Amino acid sequence: MPRVALFITCVNDALFPAAPKAVVQILERLGYDVDFPEAQTCCGQMHANSGYKQDAATLASAFETVFGDYDAIVTPSGSCAAMARDQYPHLIGSDIGDHVYELSEFLIDVAGVEDVGARFPHTVTYHPTCHGTRALGLGDKPMRLLRAVEDIELVDLPAADQCCGFGGTFALKNSEVSSAMLADKCRNAAATGAEYLAAADNSCLTHIGGGISRLQHTAGAAERRGPRPIHYAEILASTA
Amino acid sequence: MSAEPSFVPAASLIPADAPFPKAAKVALGMPQLRKNLAHATGTIRAKRAAVAGELDDWEALRDAAAAIKADVQHRLPELAVEFERNATAAGAHVHWARDAKEANEIAARLVREAGADDVVKVKSMATQEIELNEHFEAVGLKAYETDLAELIVQLAEDKPSHILVPAIHYNRTQIREIFDQKMGDAPAGLTDEPAALAEAARLHLRRRFLSAKVAVSGANFAVAETGSLVVVESEGNGRMCLTMPETLISIVGIEKLLPRFTDLEVFMQLLPRSSTGERMNPYTSVWTGSRGGDGPKDVHVILLDNGRTNVLADEVGRQALSCIRCSACLNVCPVYERTGGHAYGHVYPGPIGAILAPQLEPGRHDDLPYASSLCGACYEVCPVKINIPEVLVHLRQQGPHQAGEQAAMRAATAVMARPRLWRAALRGARLGSMPWRRKGFMRRLPWPGSRWTVSRDLPVPPKEDFRDWWKERGR
Numbered sequence: 238m239p240r241v242a243l244f245i246t247c248v249n250d251a252l253f254p255a256a257p258k259a260v261v262q263i264l265e266r267l268g269y270d271v272d273f274p275e276a277q278t279c280c281g282q283m284h285a286n287s288g289y290k291q292d293a294a295t296l297a298s299a300f301e302t303v304f305g306d307y308d309a310i311v312t313p314s315g316s317c318a319a320m321a322r323d324q325y326p327h328l329i330g331s332d333i334g335d336h337v338y339e340l341s342e343f344l345i346d347v348a349g350v351e352d353v354g355a356r357f358p359h360t361v362t363y364h365p366t367c368h369g370t371r372a373l374g375l376g377d378k379p380m381r382l383l384r385a386v387e388d389i390e391l392v393d394l395p396a397a398d399q400c401c402g403f404g405g406t407f408a409l410k411n412s413e414v415s416s417a418m419l420a421d422k423c424r425n426a427a428a429t430g431a432e433y434l435a436a437a438d439n440s441c442l443t444h445i446g447g448g449i450s451r452l453q454h455t456a457g458a459a460e461r462r463g464p465r466p467i468h469y470a471e472i473l474a475s476t477a
Numbered sequence: 478m479s480a481e482p483s484f485v486p487a488a489s490l491i492p493a494d495a496p497f498p499k500a501a502k503v504a505l506g507m508p509q510l511r512k513n514l515a516h517a518t519g520t521i522r523a524k525r526a527a528v529a530g531e532l533d534d535w536e537a538l539r540d541a542a543a544a545i546k547a548d549v550q551h552r553l554p555e556l557a558v559e560f561e562r563n564a565t566a567a568g569a570h571v572h573w574a575r576d577a578k579e580a581n582e583i584a585a586r587l588v589r590e591a592g593a594d595d596v597v598k599v600k601s602m603a604t605q606e607i608e609l610n611e612h613f614e615a616v617g618l619k620a621y622e623t624d625l626a627e628l629i630v631q632l633a634e635d636k637p638s639h640i641l642v643p644a645i646h647y648n649r650t651q652i653r654e655i656f657d658q659k660m661g662d663a664p665a666g667l668t669d670e671p672a673a674l675a676e677a678a679r680l681h682l683r684r685r686f687l688s689a690k691v692a693v694s695g696a697n698f699a700v701a702e703t704g705s706l707v708v709v710e711s712e713g714n715g716r717m718c719l720t721m722p723e724t725l726i727s728i729v730g731i732e733k734l735l736p737r738f739t740d741l742e743v744f745m746q747l748l749p750r751s752s753t754g755e756r757m758n759p760y761t762s763v764w765t766g767s768r769g770g771d772g773p774k775d776v777h778v779i780l781l782d783n784g785r786t787n788v789l790a791d792e793v794g795r796q797a798l799s800c801i802r803c804s805a806c807l808n809v810c811p812v813y814e815r816t817g818g819h820a821y822g823h824v825y826p827g828p829i830g831a832i833l834a835p836q837l838e839p840g841r842h843d844d845l846p847y848a849s850s851l852c853g854a855c856y857e858v859c860p861v862k863i864n865i866p867e868v869l870v871h872l873r874q875q876g877p878h879q880a881g882e883q884a885a886m887r888a889a890t891a892v893m894a895r896p897r898l899w900r901a902a903l904r905g906a907r908l909g910s911m912p913w914r915r916k917g918f919m920r921r922l923p924w925p926g927s928r929w930t931v932s933r934d935l936p937v938p939p940k941e942d943f944r945d946w947w948k949e950r951g952r
Contacts, residue, residue, distance in 0.1 A: 404850025
């Protein structure tokens with residue numbers, strides 16, 4: 238079996254260990270030998286998209302040094318995979334992005350599986366994150382994996398293709414517009430009545446989850462005001 | 478009901494020259510505006526998606542349009558000269574205007590030479606861009622808008638807030654009030670039925686068409702091969718302006734050039750479907766110079782630069798010149814949908830404005846490339862495949878940065894470029910956030926974190942991170 242490298246992303250490194258753990262569990266269940274290069278840090282997207290090209294290039298070069306020897310680099314982030322694929326060529330003249338796979342791309346396009354042997358007896362709604370959908374062109378790959386999960390009940394998210402308003406530093410620089418976009422996303426998520434809101438990017442889930450958490454606090458309600466955010470890798474890893 | 482009065486010139490409520498975040502905040506606080514916008518953009522968005530989806534070769538058409546526009550950008554000077562030669566041979570007078578001032582002065586002079594002191598106007602973004610109406614006003618001439626939505630905006634003494642639907646921020650109740658109070662000859666007992674409003678405007682405009690000596694237009698396309706201009710419209714007001722007055726003055730941005738007449742085949746499929754969501758627009762007017770008999774005797778074309786050659790010099794940014802002003806990007810933009818056009822502070826709002834305005838007027842509008850979450854919905858619908866997110870990021874990389882932010886970014890790079898420092902920083906964050914661990918999230922952070930916590934909680938780092946877990950597995 239080929240060795241694959243795991244790129245966990247800086248957001249998961251700092252805040253969300255569950256998603257990269259889930260990727261390791263899924264890949265090992267399928268028989269892959271997973272390597273975690275400990276020198277990894279960040280793909281540089283925040284810098285590039287905030288207008289700091291040189292800084293982004295520094296981090297992109299560091300990424301290439303760390304991951305350059307692997308044939309496949311798997312990451313639980315559509316956004317970071319898109320960064321490597323779309324921006325590294327003109328940032329540092331590197332095509333390493335061709336070897337970076339968002340989890341669903343690796344599972345479906347490389348491993349050739351849709352059913353990863355998961356069971357998740359809950360209602361789930363799925364938010365297709367912008368970079369995964371539009372920049373990476375994931376299409377329905379994450380949904381195909383989720384549909385194969387035993388006992389899952391998938392509920393459609395209204396206006397699913399609308400951005401949640403995160404956009405990296407956009408959430409800070411244009412906080413009010415971002416918050417208005419978030420409010421609509423949270424309302425649509427709550428309207429599904431689902432227990433979980435799944436997505437392929439924990440940065441977007443931090444935003445939506447943070448919004449739902451705040452709504453819950455503001456309303457002072459005992460019951461949930463919306464679904465719990467969950468990375469879809471955690472659902473695929475679950476055998477509950 | 479809304480707190481704001483039902484009809485106040487919307488642009489007057491948005492602070493002029495305020496940076497986008499500030500202007501957007503004001504717009505977000507106008508419930509009627511947001512309701513009107515969400516309804517209107519949602520409707521056009523659905524229509525566009527339906528008619529674009531009907532064509533099997535939609536993607537091939539987009540590729541063809543992008544290729545034609547790229548070709549135009551590669552040989553713009555020669556195409557402009559070819560257009561001048563062919564238009565002149567057909568009896569048109571071609572003028573060259575370096576900037577807004579030159580274009581306005583040429584237009585005003587031509588109106589005077591025609592012995593007129595007013596003109597009727599076809600809807601035109603180029604004339605909005607150069608503020609032709611304001612210039613005419615200042616030199617004692619009067620320009621009358623004849624496009625229904627432009628008429629509404631002009632009567633309201635407002636500014637357009639959308640490229641295609643300039644009065645998108647008004648609903649029909651507000652439009653009835655504007656007609657009632659400002660038109661002067663609105664029929665008594667005017668209702669807010671769309672047909673009644675359109676009829677009132679039709680009667681009002683008819684007199685102007687019949688008496689006008691001079692018309693001013695823009696053009697959607699300028700064909701170099703034949704020297705022809707093309708105007709695509711819905712209401713027929715354009716056809717009236719283009720055929721009835723004796724003198725016709727068309728102000729055309731040089732990026733509107735197309736090499737061949739047959740190129741129109743591609744754009745005439747893409748433009749109506751992308752803009753109004755129609756398979757075909759009701760009126761397409763094509764004219765080539767002056768022909769005697771019917772139509773204007775005196776035909777003028779003012780080719781307008783006004784910053785376009787500067788945009789052309791930027792290899793990444795120049796794709797903004799491919800824009801055919803369909804406004805599909807505005808209608809799908811989650812930011813535009815919530816703020817409307819006035820918040821952008823430029824005649825070109827929305828995603829295309831965010832990349833065009835800062836390039837046409839370098840040094841101004843540096844805030845606009847940041848008025849996007851980079852969601853990419855604009856690029857997905859753009860009929861000429863302008864990679865708007867790519868240009869937004871490119872412009873952010875050119876622009877000045879705020880000193881504090883720059884220091885923070887540099888510090889982040891210094892840490893992230895050194896794995897040991899990065900791991901130390903992660904440990905530091907876990908220690909520093911220990912007081913919030915039980916709660917699981919932070920609700921109030923000092924600035925700039927307060928920009929986040931204004932509407933969302935922030936999770937705290939976990940007790941055990943991925944690296945701990947990985948180490949424990951003994952790998």
